[in-house]
Amino acid sequence: MATVGSCSGHEEEDVLLDGHAYIGNKPNHTTAVDFTRNFERLVASFWRAPPPLPSTLYVYSPDISDPAAFSEAPRIIRMVRGFILFRVVIRSRHRFCIPMEDFDYFVYNVHGRALYRITNPAPLSFHDDVVGLLPRPFRTSARCSVAALVPTPNPSVFALHVFHSNIGRWASTQVVLKDPQQDFPIKIPRNARRLLSHYPSTVITIGGEGGTMGWVDLWRGILLCDILSPDPVLRGVPLPLPRVLFKPDGEISSDHFGCPKPFRRITFINRPDGRPCLRFVDLDVSCTRLPDEDESGRPSFWFDSWSVITWSNFKMSNSFDDWKNDCMPVHADIIILKEQMRMQLLEYKLLRKKPSQDSKSVSTNADWKLENLWVSQPTPSMLPPNIVYLIARAEFMHPKAYVLAVDMIKREVHGVTEFGTMRELAPDIICIPGSVSPA
Template sequence: MTAVVSPPILPVAEGAPSWVLLDTAGYIAKRGNATFAKTLGSNGQPVEVTFCTAAPPHVSHFCVHCPGLVPADFVEDPTLIGAEADLVLFRLCVDPLAVAGERLFDYFLYTAHPRRPSLQLLPHPYPNLFHDSEVALLRCGEDDEYAIAALRNIDDYFTDEPQMSFNLYLYRSSRAGEGWTARVVSVEEPLRDTVCPVEEPKRFHETTKAITLGGGAVGWVDLWRGILVCNVFDEKPVLRDVPLLLPARGNWEIYHRCGPYFARDITVSPQKDVIKYVEVEICLPRKPTTTKTTETCHPPEPESYLEWFRQQQCEDDDDDDDDEDVGGWKATTWSLPVPIASRENWHFDYTVDVDDLTVVDPMHCKLLPRPLQPTEAEALLPRLITAFPIMSMDDDVVYLLSKASPKDQMEVVIAVDMRRKFLQGVAKLVTGKDFTFMRSCISEISKYINYKSSGNMPA
């Protein structure tokens, strides 16, 4: 388990925010407010959960308490898997044998409500196993029905060819007696290898996030390559391949070579009518082009990713540019109407270069991390290490993690208004917890909380 960190005290919400940024790594602590709910684990151990929320850019969190147990009794931190409307799915384990397999984790479903929040233990999916990022949570109809769907790669170790078949696991509350079901689904028409090729992909698709698109449709997102869309309630479900946009110029070198959360995020509007996508481009200095007076020459810069990719296929790896200085960053947002008619319908929305950002509120400047050398507010932002974007659900704001030094942990969340090109907000992250590669989850449970009787203070 990670180091024990006390949950931070969040500012009291002024009314209910339409959604919150929810930390996926929960805290082991006893907290009491109007979100409190409890149940029993599979071993009879009482499990209590409380949610502490605040408007973005603050990071909301949840706390789990098991009476009679101390933090050392937990194998790892409680882990949030997904959220949809008033629902939150998380897993927990207090069994020391759980390190031997995922089957020893308990899965819990929390339902937010102004007066009667609830917590229930779900049937275990074993022998159907999946990663947290492969799970989608769906609200169905108006009778408190829900479903949980997971898409898992089928690996064939006897071939080097990427597989186009997947296991689709499904649990429906309306058919709880059936438990978890499993079936094989395949990609109907693979497109991404033609639209945006990569060097020898080990898998055709690696899910990094799941989004719900309404009416039983789920999009399993490979943030580097594309979305596999499937209506999980169809009698014969198939996977439709929707490639994502080509990488921005500054990301050609890292494309499909590092975790995509570093540069990309995707979300869906509350009305399920628009997919919203953001890419943060790490801007590098341009290489010199070929001239008659230079002894060491570089070929002309390629004008597109596909041209660059073909060029790389003909060249040996060259690490001579590893010491180039970073030239700042630039964020670009796009949108795609739902239901998805064609990948050609991606619509460019906004682009913001960090050099063009305006700092209006002096308090925001005071909250920003400080490099060793002092600098003015507008000059400070380009010098910060900024990445891991999170796209807002209902406006044109992008949230990013930022720090002053490569050796530091991420220190703040900054909110960038893409349309008006200014710094909308800054919030400090809790000290002692590393958010660098931690996935954040967007949740609408704040709509279902009674804030008049709720608080974020310890019980």
Template sequence: MDGFTPCLAPPSLPTAEEGSDLTPSSVLLDMEAYITAAAVSNATTAVGYMRTGKPIHITFYLAHPPRLSYLCAHFPGPAAANSLHPGAPAARCIKNPPIVISTHADLALLHITHPAARDLGNDKYHDYFVYTARPWGPSLHRLPYPHANAGFQDNEVAIFRCSGGGRYVIAALRNTCDTRKFRLQRYDSDTCRWTSTVLYVHAPVRDIVLPIPDTATQLIYHNTDKVIMLGGPRATIGWVDLWRGILLCDVLDQDKPRLRDVPLLKPSRAYRRYFCIGGPRPARDIAVVTTSPVNKVIKYIEMEIRPGEDLPPPRQSACDSDSDDDAPPHCHHLDHVITNWFVEGLQKDCKVDVTDILVKNQRQLQQPMLLPQLTTTDDPQNLTMRLRRLYAAHPTLGLADHGDLVIYFLSKANIMDNKGWVMAVGAMDKMLRGIAELDSRKNKHWMMETQVLCTIGKLLRKWRILIKADKQEGLDNRSSMRILQKKSLATSAPASSSGASPRR
């Protein structure tokens, strides 16, 4: 059964003896699930049922960043009778693994494709589930599928937990044939039904501030790359086109919601020739950061990549495998610039260049997962040169346990390698916070966006309770960049984090 996702034993995660708590305040989540042939279980395991009646088990495993946390999916029993391979083991017949497409508070929204699906383009082979973390046991609830012709892309949808109860809403903003006209699909847990509303952009301004150039390959007014949650009593959600701007909508507005256009800044000088050409995600990210219980800011980041110097030819001696001379023939110089975006005007926050990155603890560079070129030496200039030899992409904004802003990005020694790393750098102190190796079995060629990171906040606080109870019962618990900051329009919601939405 070629073409199916193989069952993989998930990687082992650190244990308590390594000196750290296994329940961090936030995690980086590999949004694509591992498919396991046998059932795995811990306190986060929940069981749901697809529309075929077949079960699915979902289990989360947590790790401190920059290690990726991950989820495991198990499909017990045979594939459905109307599938491509009826009677075959369902776990061996997965075309597209389950993915987490949005998170908020104690919720995670999952997209699950049926095992041995005959037609991946047919809606009947796809289900959406809401995973809820609860102290008395997590749940996995299947949503009714949106009505005909109302489907959406995974990067267009977000889930939002309303304050003061168990209510949540799911919202997806879809493009239409009219570039200024959109369709808002909403699911309300109170009514258990989907609704559809046609919306127009109120006072569109991005065509004036950021007109589409003649060289562009993206010609539509708005193309959603990511969805962010600002919160508030009206559940303000932003659909982000990382090239041009944000469409904000109060999805719980009692009257007809409106789309408000918030343009982003022009690309840095080095990226202007690439403006609206291809996808912006490898170089840009945006996130909502909670600075206090009543205040949030939108932070925006751009990774500027400049060609570095030519490298010397490789040495012939095999004993020089750890040498700088063995670096790939092309290198990129990362320039990180961080700027705060306020309503009153623009203000730079900080700038991080690869030559500024500091190492406080040499132990960070002695982990077995590192490339030979990253082995620590006594010469700090040598460390800088080795960092410059890495290809880097997909910057992601997050918060450390103490609330410090951290930049995570994916890196490789060669963009066609399966081997890659997640690197974490403090945005303000410019300290190297850590390096973690990606799973080469999933990290295919290029810089895979399925490995792009996603932060989870409040969900983890409930998982702490679950995992603590799990341990007590003796169960198994394996466990340049520019940032722009804008004051949030929603200030009355509890602290929340933004979920990431990968493309399918």
């Protein structure tokens, strides 16, 4: 399968990127300039750091003296092979629920030092989750295609909205689900009927001559579409069954399914051996709601345990059997903590001690457990493929976030670092996998 490749010609490395850019002037060798719709200069600079350290996108306008003119922090929608799609909003009249037409959308080519404002899609309307980015093979430009897939009342028909930078406008068409994904191998409980409909929660870019993109419902499956085809259609690829479907005794659960992003993630990888594949990760968390609230008035939870499992898919056909476990599930209580790593986690207050019945017992470092830590948003690494990144917080919804790098083969914490303070309370997405070539 021909796939999207590097636009720089260099070997690419993983990055972790905060989902919101910072407003500030930090020029470097990647800095690029374009104009907003109101002809204000907009400057973008990318500062790369090796994971688990976060890389940062800085956005700045020399024509705007007051940073408060940015109505909200610039939002990164997608990152693919050194191309970043982001949006900014300046001096919006709306304080909350800013309408789509108020945003300026930009594509930034980190390697080519190119910044390009794309046409606002209004009056079209869609969520960031359904927007994908397809870089085109030009090193010194921001040439690309941007596409959004939106469900319609007919579950077999979707609206496909596509922007090609060489044309400069949005075009819309209806696409048919020609090859629906394979039926679930188990009967889905009534309370889990959400799994029977496809609601995209992220988009992956595969590329190739047809410009293949995948709209992923992280609970359910993938809808693949060749957006460069003159007659695009959709075809389904199932995802591994959610582990929350199964109770500890093996019975089928009837739990309701909310947002999947805190628990399931996917990425497309060009492996070092040349084989392209999908890599999928599932986080299973067991927690208990406590009767009291925390100091901020938010719900309080005690986390009993968590485990991570990863799958790879080299065929990408319409079969559950294509998914192969990379290794056995890694449970928090068997993850190895070397003494230096344990001390660092204690310093960050990321190890928790379960309350003891014996208040006179003496606590040791070993009493503080990793399994009682609140983790979310598992992110599969592109390089190396055996690492999974987890967002970790000392308490539920605590504003300070850290990144744990867990080696799934060695079953140990490979690294930990402060990721920053979450500036948006909605836990949408703050950890974006991407890849860029090193400077």
